[in-house]
Amino acid sequence: MTNAQTVAAAPLPPSATRRNESSASWRLTDRIGLAFAWFLGLLFCMITAAIVLYLLVQGITYLRPSLLVTNPSSGFSESQTGGFLDPLIDTVVIAAMSMAIAVPIGIAIAVWLSEFGRPAVLARVVESTIEMLAGTPSILLALFGTLLFEAPWLGFLSRTSGSVVFGRSFFAAAAMLSLLALPLVVTSVREGLQAIPSHVREASYAVGKTKTATTRRVLLPAARPSVLTGSMLGLGRVIGDTAIVVLLLGNTVTNDPSGSVPILSTLRGTGSTLTSYVFFNAPTGDGDQPGKAYAAAFVLLLMVLALNLGVDLVGRRGRSFRWSS
Amino acid sequence: MDDDGVLIDEQFPAGPDRRAELTLGALVCVVVGLVLAMFVFILHEGWPSFAHNGLHWFGAGGDVDNQIGAIYTSGNSAARAVYTFHAWPLIWSTILIVGSSVVIAFVCSLFVAVFIVEFAPGWMQAVLGPVVRLLAMVPSVVYGLLGVLVLVPFINNNLIGEQAKASVSPIITLDGYSLLAAVVILAVMIAPLMIAIFVNGLRAVPRGWLEGSLALGINPWRTVWKVGVRTARPALVAGTVLATARGVGEAVMLSMVSGSVGFAPNPADGLVFIYEPSRPIAATIIDNIDGLTSPPMRHTLYALGAVLLFSAALLSFAGWAAKQPMRRYGVVA
Numbered sequence: 001m002t003n004a005q006t007v008a009a010a011p012l013p014p015s016a017t018r019r020n021e022s023s024a025s026w027r028l029t030d031r032i033g034l035a036f037a038w039f040l041g042l043l044f045c046m047i048t049a050a051i052v053l054y055l056l057v058q059g060i061t062y063l064r065p066s067l068l069v070t071n072p073s074s075g076f077s078e079s080q081t082g083g084f085l086d087p088l089i090d091t092v093v094i095a096a097m098s099m100a101i102a103v104p105i106g107i108a109i110a111v112w113l114s115e116f117g118r119p120a121v122l123a124r125v126v127e128s129t130i131e132m133l134a135g136t137p138s139i140l141l142a143l144f145g146t147l148l149f150e151a152p153w154l155g156f157l158s159r160t161s162g163s164v165v166f167g168r169s170f171f172a173a174a175a176m177l178s179l180l181a182l183p184l185v186v187t188s189v190r191e192g193l194q195a196i197p198s199h200v201r202e203a204s205y206a207v208g209k210t211k212t213a214t215t216r217r218v219l220l221p222a223a224r225p226s227v228l229t230g231s232m233l234g235l236g237r238v239i240g241d242t243a244i245v246v247l248l249l250g251n252t253v254t255n256d257p258s259g260s261v262p263i264l265s266t267l268r269g270t271g272s273t274l275t276s277y278v279f280f281n282a283p284t285g286d287g288d289q290p291g292k293a294y295a296a297a298f299v300l301l302l303m304v305l306a307l308n309l310g311v312d313l314v315g316r317r318g319r320s321f322r323w324s325s
Numbered sequence: 326m327d328d329d330g331v332l333i334d335e336q337f338p339a340g341p342d343r344r345a346e347l348t349l350g351a352l353v354c355v356v357v358g359l360v361l362a363m364f365v366f367i368l369h370e371g372w373p374s375f376a377h378n379g380l381h382w383f384g385a386g387g388d389v390d391n392q393i394g395a396i397y398t399s400g401n402s403a404a405r406a407v408y409t410f411h412a413w414p415l416i417w418s419t420i421l422i423v424g425s426s427v428v429i430a431f432v433c434s435l436f437v438a439v440f441i442v443e444f445a446p447g448w449m450q451a452v453l454g455p456v457v458r459l460l461a462m463v464p465s466v467v468y469g470l471l472g473v474l475v476l477v478p479f480i481n482n483n484l485i486g487e488q489a490k491a492s493v494s495p496i497i498t499l500d501g502y503s504l505l506a507a508v509v510i511l512a513v514m515i516a517p518l519m520i521a522i523f524v525n526g527l528r529a530v531p532r533g534w535l536e537g538s539l540a541l542g543i544n545p546w547r548t549v550w551k552v553g554v555r556t557a558r559p560a561l562v563a564g565t566v567l568a569t570a571r572g573v574g575e576a577v578m579l580s581m582v583s584g585s586v587g588f589a590p591n592p593a594d595g596l597v598f599i600y601e602p603s604r605p606i607a608a609t610i611i612d613n614i615d616g617l618t619s620p621p622m623r624h625t626l627y628a629l630g631a632v633l634l635f636s637a638a639l640l641s642f643a644g645w646a647a648k649q650p651m652r653r654y655g656v657v658a
Contacts, residue, residue, distance in 0.1 A: 023546070030546040037440035040433050041453055047513060048456045051463065051471065109356060112349035122353070128645060129357045135567060135641040136363075136634070137574020139607050143630045144363040146617065147370060182356070211342040233462075240464030242577040243607075247614055275466045275577075282470050284581045290474055297467045304462045312455055 052301065059298025062291040068299075072253045072277070078289045084296050086254045087277040090170075091239060091303075094249070094273055097174035098181060098238050103231050105178070106185025111215055113186070114193040134183035142247035145176035149248070158268055159258040168250035169258070170267040176244045181234030188233065192226025193219055228314045236307045239300070242275040251276050253287075274300045364634065371628030373621075377408035382628070385413035389587030393613060393625070400619025410625050412632075414589035418603035421504060421590060422579065423572040426511035431565055434516045435554070438523035443549050461517035469581035472510045477501040477582060480600065489597045502584030503600045510582060511575060515568035522567065526560020527553055562647035570640040573607065574633060580608035606633055 023031050067083030074081065109126065117123040149158055150167035158169035196219055204214040220227070250256065250270025259265035272280070274296050279285055281293035375382055392410050399407035441453050481501025490499045530553045538548040554561070584602020587609070592598050604612070606629050616622035 023544075026544050026546060030544060033436075033550075034444060034546055037436045037444060040436045041440045041445060041449060043433075044437060044460070044516075045452060045456050048460055051467075052459075054471070054475070055467070105352065105356065108349050108352050112346075112353050116346045116349060118346075122350070126353050126357055128641070129360050131645060132638060132641045133360055135570035135574075135637050135644070136360075137570070137576065137607055137637060139574060139576040139610050140363070140367065140630055140634050140637070143610070143627060144366055147366045148362075179359070210340065212345040213341075215345075236462040240462065240466070242464070242466045243611055246577075246611060275464055278464075278466045278470055279577060279581075282466075282581055283473050284469075284585070293470055294474075297470050300464055300467060304464065305459070308455060308459050308462055311458065 052305070055294070055298050055301050058294040059301075061294070063295040063298055067292070067295055074253075078291050081287075081289060081292065084274065084277050084292070084299075087272045087274050087296065088299065090249070090255065090271040091273040091275075093267075094170060094174050094177065094245070095235055095238050097170060097267075098177035099231060099235055101175060101178035102181040102185055102234055102238075103227070106182050106230065106234070107189050107220070107227060109182075110186045110189035110193060111220075114190050115211065115215055115219070130183050130186050133179060134187070137243075138180055138241050139243040139247075141176045141179055142244040145172050145244065145248045148172075149175075156268075159270075166250075166258075168248055168270050170249065170269070170271065173244055173248040176248055177238045177241060180241055180244065181231075181238050184234040184237060185227075185230040188226045188230025189223060192223035192230075195226075196222050225314050225317060229311055232307050232311050232314070236304060239273075239303055239307075240275060242279050245273050245276045246279060249273065249276065251280070253277075253280070274303075364638075367627055367634055368631050371624060371626075371631040373624040374408055374410060374628035375631075378410055382410060382412055383416065384411050385589070386411040389414045393587070393609075393616075393622070396625050397613075397616050397619050397622045400616075400621050400623075406621040408621055408625070410628075412606070412629065414587050415604060415606045415609050415629070416632075417589045418504075418583070419573060419605035419607075421603070422507045422511060422583065422605055423569060425504075426508045426515060426572060427565060427569050429508065430512040430516040430519055430568060431561075433512070434519035434523055434564070435561070437516075438520050438527055439549055439554065441520070441524055442527040443545065443553070457517045457520050460513065461521065463514075465514065465575060465578040466581075468510050468514055469578035472506055472578065472582035476506050476509065477503075480506055485600050489600060493594055493597055493601065497586070497588055497601055499597075499600050499602075500584075501600075502582060502586075502602045504583070504590050504603060505599045507579055507583040507603075507605075508599075510578060511572050514575070514578065515572050518568045518571060519564040522560055522564030523557070526557035526564070529560070530556045559647045559649070563644045566640050566644035566647065570637050570644075573605075573636050573640070575605075576607035576611040579605050580611050583608060585612055 023034055026034075064083075068088060069085055070083035071085050072082045072087070109130070113123060113126060146167055148154065148167075149169070149172040150165050152163065152165055154167075155165040157171040159166040200218060200222070201214055204218045205211075209217070245251070249272060251272055252270045253272060255266055255269060255271040257265035257269040259268055277296045278293045278300065281287035281289045281296070283290060287293075387409075389411065395407045396410060399405070437453070437457075441450055441457075445453060478501060480503055481499075484505070485499050485501065485503075493499065527549075534552050534556060535548055538552045539545065543551070583604050585604045585608065586602045588601065588603050590598045590601040590603050594601070610626050610629055610633075613622065613626060616626060
């Protein structure tokens with residue numbers, strides 16, 4: 001999958017057609033076409049601005065500091081149903097857990113693809129698998145996760161009653177969400193590694209470094225911006241995903257721990273994230289409290305905006321650094 | 326890279342490199358195995374539903390929602406499990422929604438991509454890049470929420486007339502949850518994916534080819550469309566395929582705005598049909614997750630999942646095949 005970050009992060013090549021000539025001499029159809037392109041470009045900006053501003057207004061209207069520190073509870077009006085402390089914390093927890101799985105594995109796969117990649121057949125299979133994974137709907141990963149984590153030997157990761165494994169827990173959701181982030185991490189890191197010219201590797205080999213040492217000490221530090229970019233794009237997908245959370249996190253309104261060990265019990269239990277909270281509280285969901293949904297969606301949008309800014313900053317910093325070849 | 330590897334390995338036959346390669350290779354195999362397992366598991370779990378219905382599974386017949394209800398309840402009773410299921414309304418809804426939004430998004434994305442690469446002034450480029458990325462990153466549930474609370478009421482109040490509602494009232498109620506809402510929002514969701522890939526493809530077009538055309542006195546607009554866009558065709562296909570895959574798999578947003586009724590919008594109704602509700606495959610799965618506890622329902626849901634998986638795999642293959650011609654010229658888009 002080609003990443004979205006490349007729109008901005010790629011250096012702007014000198015354009016062949018970009019000249020300061022007016023379009024006055026063009027045919028009418030061409031000028032209409034150009035006007036249409038301008039219109040669509042502006043339309044996209046306007047849609048984005050509308051989404052952000054609308055959610056900003058709704059967020060300011062409905063978001064109260066108290067919402068961020070109280071847990072959801074049942075009640076008859078929006079003033080009684082509490083806030084979204086648990087979903088907020090769970091979002092952070094689950095994002096951290098899935099990135100803790102996706103980033104190391106993603107880097108490992110990218111390193112293998114870029115630096116080893118033998119036998120070539122396996123490399124091609126891995127490439128298409130990653131591409132396939134990038135195009136796999138998250139609902140399928142959720143269905144797969146349901147099957148996987150209901151297996152008896154994975155019972156220690158979720159709630160069990162007798163021999164029946166419930167199969168829904170933070171572990172299950174994080175594992176499947178990491179598969180969602182994996183292709184983005186792999187693609188980005190791999191692009192970063194491949195952008196490093198081979199003479200850098202040769203220089204390292206020439207002073208007697210092994211391939212492992214070269215990768216660890218030279219290549220990965222040099223590819224750090226792409227690791228960061230890939231992680232943030234992956235994080236964006238993890239935070240924004242709903243299907244996996246709804247199916248595999250159990251979608252209980254508050255955290256529902258399983259067992260007695262303090263942290264482990266929470267992670268084995270069920271919960272909800274901001275996305276499933278929004279889904280639940282939308283008019284189509286069971287909660288039907290649009291005010292709460294707007295407030296949570298606003299917080300979600302702020303997270304995404306922050307990530308977007310992060311990708312931008314990393315991209316800009318990465319651009320100032322060029323290999324001379 | 327391969328040549329380096331061989332050279333180094335001859336010098337250092339054993340040791341940490343060998344170990345690292347094997348460890349990483351094993352990890353890679355595990356991930357590949359996991360994806361393969363996904364195919365096997367989902368297909369296996371969904372097989373009973375296909376086996377009971379045969380090819381009629383894909384056909385039309387009866388009310389899908391009633392069938393789903395019967396399948397679900399049959400799981401709780403001691404009587405024989407019911408499997409009768411005709412998924413055509415769901416499939417048709419998926420085709421309609423994804424097809425039309427891909428067409429709309431493709432045209433818009435192509436113009437925007439051309440604009441970004443060749444015609445937008447610097448400041449506009451600087452704005453459009455982050456804008457496109459942000460649109461791609463907005464969670465689908467947020468799109469769904471905006472659709473439910475803004476677009477759906479708007480369609481219901483302003484676009485659907487009483488006459489239109491009356492004309493189909495014996496069959497279906499029109500309340501704004503519609504094909505139109507789903508298509509519009511899905512188009513906004515998938516267009517950024519297309520734009521990102523189209524832009525990469527257009528940027529990868531060798532400058533000399535464009536300059537050659539300009540040197541012949543062809544204006545920049547024509548040059549881009551006749552040379553640039555044509556050269557970037559594989560990237561266009563790849564982007565479209567990826568966006569289609571995303572659209573086919575979109576469950577949450579579509580379950581919110583599409584109306585969640587197992588109804589096949591009928592173009593024969595005239596223009597009203599774009600206001601008719603429906604429910605695509607992926608949304609059906611997420612709407613019925615409670616049904617996972619009922620064995621026959623579970624098999625049916627996994628069968629729907631298997632159809633999605635098959636289309637995703639097919640699309641992924643098509644995308645891969647589309648990229649090959651570009652590689653021949655050493656252009657990696």
